[in-house]
Amino acid sequence: MFAARRAFAGVAQSRAFSASARDLSKVTVLGAAGGIGQPLSLLLKLNPRVTELALYDIRGGPVLPGVAADISHINTKSKVTGYDPTPSGLASALKGAEIVLIPAGVPRKPGMTRDDLFNTNASIVRDLAKAAAESAPEANILVISNPVNSTVPIVAEIFKAKGVYNPKRLFGVTTLDVVRASRFVSEIKNSDPVDENITVIGGHSGVTIVPLFSQSSHPDLVGNAELLQRVQFGGDEVVKAKDGAGSATLSMAMAGARFAESLLKAAQGQKGVVEPTFVDSPLYKDEGIDFFASKVELGPNGVEKIMDVGKLDAQEQKLLDACKEDLKKNIKKGVVFVAENPGK
Numbered sequence: 001m002f003a004a005r006r007a008f009a010g011v012a013q014s015r016a017f018s019a020s021a022r023d024l025s026k027v028t029v030l031g032a033a034g035g036i037g038q039p040l041s042l043l044l045k046l047n048p049r050v051t052e053l054a055l056y057d058i059r060g061g062p063v064l065p066g067v068a069a070d071i072s073h074i075n076t077k078s079k080v081t082g083y084d085p086t087p088s089g090l091a092s093a094l095k096g097a098e099i100v101l102i103p104a105g106v107p108r109k110p111g112m113t114r115d116d117l118f119n120t121n122a123s124i125v126r127d128l129a130k131a132a133a134e135s136a137p138e139a140n141i142l143v144i145s146n147p148v149n150s151t152v153p154i155v156a157e158i159f160k161a162k163g164v165y166n167p168k169r170l171f172g173v174t175t176l177d178v179v180r181a182s183r184f185v186s187e188i189k190n191s192d193p194v195d196e197n198i199t200v201i202g203g204h205s206g207v208t209i210v211p212l213f214s215q216s217s218h219p220d221l222v223g224n225a226e227l228l229q230r231v232q233f234g235g236d237e238v239v240k241a242k243d244g245a246g247s248a249t250l251s252m253a254m255a256g257a258r259f260a261e262s263l264l265k266a267a268q269g270q271k272g273v274v275e276p277t278f279v280d281s282p283l284y285k286d287e288g289i290d291f292f293a294s295k296v297e298l299g300p301n302g303v304e305k306i307m308d309v310g311k312l313d314a315q316e317q318k319l320l321d322a323c324k325e326d327l328k329k330n331i332k333k334g335v336v337f338v339a340e341n342p343g344k
């Protein structure tokens with residue numbers, strides 16, 4: 001363990017945001033030295049609901065210790081600890097965590113699909129899931145590593161094999177799709193994106209991303225092909241712009257921090273906290289689709305209530321049908337991977 005430091009809050013925090021003394025919330029970031037991991041850790045350090053921030057990354061050398069030391073100087077009350085890239089470092093990072101965020105893995109380059117990341121990221125996520133199942137079996141696991149449609153089922157299979165699977169505590173983070181949808185709509189409508197509430201269902205890649213404009217205050221946007229393309233392929237815009245240097249990191253950090261904040265709010269008793277997220281869902285299980293993103297009410301036990309997709313426009317129904325076809329294959333790929341490659 002290194003760089004264990006306490007940063008003291010020297011600024012007054014607003015009452016509305018301060019967590020009460022009984023709420024001890026350790027949040028762990030696996031992949032904390034990466035493009036997402038660093039700004040995500042920064043945003044979590046700024047969140048007064050987080051009392052302890054555990055940073056872990058496989059990358060050796062000074063990067064992770066540097067990130068941990070740097071962030072630990074920020075004058076908010078949480079304690080920041082960076083952990084060695086060893087099995088015992090990983091176990092210590094995980095122990096006692098309420099939330100574990102996993103942005104570990106490789107990002108896309110131009111010309112790749114998220115599924116092209118599977119061969120590398122599946123085993124990374126599998127091995128981190130094993131460590132989490134052993135050291136933090138009751139934590140909320142937030143999977144960011146792509147392809148999310150397959151990595152979430154991988155985590156579920158590992159937790160099942162270890163006998164600690166709780167479907168209410170496993171989440172694929174699809175918040176970036178919601179963030180993008182509200183931003184892109186605001187650009188068209190000249191509105192404040194904060195006021196745009198767009199539900200996005202399905203999964204997190206291409207045609208599995210299904211925005212429901214019919215349920216927003218702009219039903220006229222159903223059928224806007226350019227907008228649909230931007231929401232479904234927003235990730236590609238960033239991959240193209242970064243031209244080989246990676247994919248979305250800063251907007252993803254914001255989205256991951258927002259989802260973690262929602263979970264912490266709900267855990268600390270706030271009612272009515274709802275986020276679309278990719279979870280073990282009853283909605284289409286009879287069609288062989290075990291995971292699906294829809295609006296989920298969060299609570300102290302993780303998933304409180306999974307909401308139905310509601311009434312869809314005929315065009316959206318077609319998008320949902322296409323989504324389900326891909327999603328089913330993506331989910332199966334994750335399940336089969338663990339069966340055939342259980343790891344050590």
Ligand SMILES: NC(=O)c1ccc[n+]([C@@H]2O[C@H](COP(=O)([O-])OP(=O)(O)OC[C@H]3O[C@@H](n4cnc5c(N)ncnc54)[C@H](O)[C@@H]3O)[C@@H](O)[C@H]2O)c1
Pocket residue numbers: 030031032033034035036037056057058059103104105106107108117121124127128143144145146147148173174175176177204246247248249252
């Ligand atoms: N869910 C989403 O909406 C979303 C959005 C953007 C990116 N992503 C995905 O997030 C992942 C990370 O993206 P990035 O841009 O941060 O990549 P990055 O390469 O910048 O960072 C990944 C980090 O993970 C670390 N890592 C790799 N294997 C590890 C292991 N076994 N244990 C701990 N750490 C490990 C690396 O050392 C690196 O620091 C990618 O798979 C990307 O596709 C998902």
Ligand SMILES: O=C(O)C[C@H](O)C(=O)O
Pocket residue numbers: 107108114146176234235236238239247248
């Ligand atoms: O596009 C990617 O590969 C990263 C991420 O899934 C995104 O939506 O930005």
